[in-house]
Amino acid sequence: MAFQNETLKKQYWRDNLRIIGWLLAVWAFVSFGCGIIFAEALNAIHIGGYPLGFWFAQQGSILTFVVLIFVYAKLMDRLDRKYGVQETEDAK
Template sequence: MSDDTKQAYWRANLRLLAWCLSIWFVVSYGFGILLVEQLNQIKIGGFMLGFWFAQQGSIYVFLLLIFFYSWRMNQLDRQYNVHED
């Protein structure tokens, strides 16, 4: 693998990681702390939405992001022809 390909692969990995962490930050900190009062006006299943995001929603989003990151990294590995030896 050439140095340019390695750098492109690393940049793609960092970009993906930055997006995933940004989404997780917005969901956990933004929805669970900053926007909790506005989201608490909405009730789902008897629970206020802001409370749900603070207690469980951010965990579910984190788990989804782990699976998404794994799936997307497999695509990047194939795209940049990265093999495990």
């Protein structure tokens, strides 16, 4: 990855950190918010016989994290294309 000027490099990393920040915020909300803080309210709803708060604490945060990995990869592909630093087919 080679940037032609320092300004583009800083913009790229600022956009990258913004993406990471938003995705971490989503994961924190699901992990701590739904699994701990709002667990009692969510326990009124059941999925497969288990309270929703319990489900988020045990499975939901893990599944959310896996989905966020794919979302991050897609967003980074888009960001790389925007700044012209995408991987080429012959580089793989």
